[in-house]
Amino acid sequence: MNLPEEFLNRMKERLGTDFPAFLRSYETPPCRGLRVNALKIGAEEFARRAPFPLGARIDREPLGFYVGEEKAGSDPYHFAGLYYLQEPSAMSVNEYAASCKKARVLDLCAAPGGKTTSVAAQMNGEGILISNEIDGGRAKILSQNVERMGIKNCAVVSATPAQLAARFPAYFDTVLVDAPCSGEGMFKKEPAAIPHWSPQNVKLCAARQREILGHAAEMLCAGGRLIYSTCTFAEEEDETQIEEFLKAHPEFERISAHKSYPHEEKGEGHFRALLCKTKGETRTAKPYPVRRNAQAIRAFSAFAESFLNSPPVGEITTLADGRMYLTPAGMPALDVRTLRLGTELGEFDGKVFKPAHALAMSLKRDDCARFVSLSREASERYLRGETLETKIPDGWCVVGVEEFPLGLGKCVGGTVKNHCPKALRKR
Numbered sequence: 001m002n003l004p005e006e007f008l009n010r011m012k013e014r015l016g017t018d019f020p021a022f023l024r025s026y027e028t029p030p031c032r033g034l035r036v037n038a039l040k041i042g043a044e045e046f047a048r049r050a051p052f053p054l055g056a057r058i059d060r061e062p063l064g065f066y067v068g069e070e071k072a073g074s075d076p077y078h079f080a081g082l083y084y085l086q087e088p089s090a091m092s093v094n095e096y097a098a099s100c101k102k103a104r105v106l107d108l109c110a111a112p113g114g115k116t117t118s119v120a121a122q123m124n125g126e127g128i129l130i131s132n133e134i135d136g137g138r139a140k141i142l143s144q145n146v147e148r149m150g151i152k153n154c155a156v157v158s159a160t161p162a163q164l165a166a167r168f169p170a171y172f173d174t175v176l177v178d179a180p181c182s183g184e185g186m187f188k189k190e191p192a193a194i195p196h197w198s199p200q201n202v203k204l205c206a207a208r209q210r211e212i213l214g215h216a217a218e219m220l221c222a223g224g225r226l227i228y229s230t231c232t233f234a235e236e237e238d239e240t241q242i243e244e245f246l247k248a249h250p251e252f253e254r255i256s257a258h259k260s261y262p263h264e265e266k267g268e269g270h271f272r273a274l275l276c277k278t279k280g281e282t283r284t285a286k287p288y289p290v291r292r293n294a295q296a297i298r299a300f301s302a303f304a305e306s307f308l309n310s311p312p313v314g315e316i317t318t319l320a321d322g323r324m325y326l327t328p329a330g331m332p333a334l335d336v337r338t339l340r341l342g343t344e345l346g347e348f349d350g351k352v353f354k355p356a357h358a359l360a361m362s363l364k365r366d367d368c369a370r371f372v373s374l375s376r377e378a379s380e381r382y383l384r385g386e387t388l389e390t391k392i393p394d395g396w397c398v399v400g401v402e403e404f405p406l407g408l409g410k411c412v413g414g415t416v417k418n419h420c421p422k423a424l425r426k427r
């Protein structure tokens with residue numbers, strides 16, 4: 001691997017006698033991991049069913065397993081959201097998120113969703129999670145992952161940290177900043193990033209992180225927690241960044257910080273820090289302005305009567321374009337570009353309610369009155385867009401791999417018409 005000389009010199013200076021071991025870590029293939037989605041299945045149960053060999057458990061993440069080169073990303077269980085593929089060291093941030101339950105949480109730099117999907121599993125549907133991604137294209141991928149993992153209490157938005165800080169001063173209990181960084185820990189996994197590394201870029205990243213952290217600080221309430229992480233080794237972006245932040249923000253104190261290197265822990269390396277805002281205000285925000293559309297709700301209720309075993313609990317909002325969402329309790333007004341708001345139920349066109357893929361992904365087998373359970377082989381066919389046979393009477397159904405939803409189908413005269421969104425199908 002052709003690593004920049006200046007990078008190597010910096011690492012040599014930092015690591016001293018450990019440098020040769022660090023260098024040797026580049027001789028092995030990148031570490032891969034998966035984190036079981038506790039919203040859908042337990043780690044032990046997944047380990048029993050895993051269709052490919054799982055490696056050892058990952059330290060600090062009870063839901064994490066090392067995996068090899070297998071095509072874990074194209075397995076029907078992946079489409080069903082039973083796990084998320086995540087670099088093992090990045091999972092170590094999750095232990096800082098244990099306080100997120102029932103809280104108001106902002107993931108400020110969230111795409112593609114590794115930390116968001118982990119925090120959401122810890123929250124288990126309670127509290128409010130706002131997952132933000134500044135880049136519109138990456139925000140769409142984040143939104144798809146939130147949907148696939150069946151997360152119900154999350155709004156996916158796309159805004160700058162400054163825009164969010166103006167709307168949510170002193171509001172959040174936890175803000176997660178998994179910062180854009182110079183990515184020194186990603187060189188093995190993404191060698192294409194190597195030529196972009198330079199000391200100037202490290203400085204630019206540090207300046208950007210300082211700005212993001214400043215806005216994160218504004219949005220935390222008294223007693224709130226700031227979780228900061230990077231996948232780089234540069235001190236300017238890690239230890240020094242935190243020291244300077246604490247000098248500039250005396251209302252914060254450090255609870256913990258840790259840097260993992262690939263020659264010391266089995267993973268590509270990560271930095272994480274947990275800070276607490278000890279002083280400051282706590283403010284509320286305007287509640288989300290739920291739009292109640294009686295006609296749309298009637299249409300949904302009529303649909304839900306035969307489709308669900310029990311009706312969903314909560315406020316249903318119907319947007320101007322007809323999309324209907326089950327709004328998580330306590331959701332604030334967002335007033336920024338919003339890609340997803342809680343569970344998307346479907347769409348009302350003025351006459352008919354049509355269910356959304358997200359609704360199917362948010363359900364458990366026992367929630368569904370009309371469920372078509374497929375073998376793993378038949379699931380592959382569903383995921384390729386094929387039509388299947390069924391004995392279920394005509395109407396909408398949830399199609400699943402075994403008992404885990406994969407998407408929607410419409411039964412017509414003994415066949416299931418495939419309603420898996422084209423963009424999400426297997427190629």
Ligand code: SAM
Pocket residue numbers: 108109110111112113114115116133134135138160161178179180181208212
């Ligand atoms: N947390 C994500 C996960 O676990 O999957 C990874 C986040 S990645 C390290 C950093 C993200 O920050 C990128 O998606 C990037 O688009 C976003 N970003 C870039 N510039 C930003 C800025 N100025 N403010 C906020 N986010 C930014």
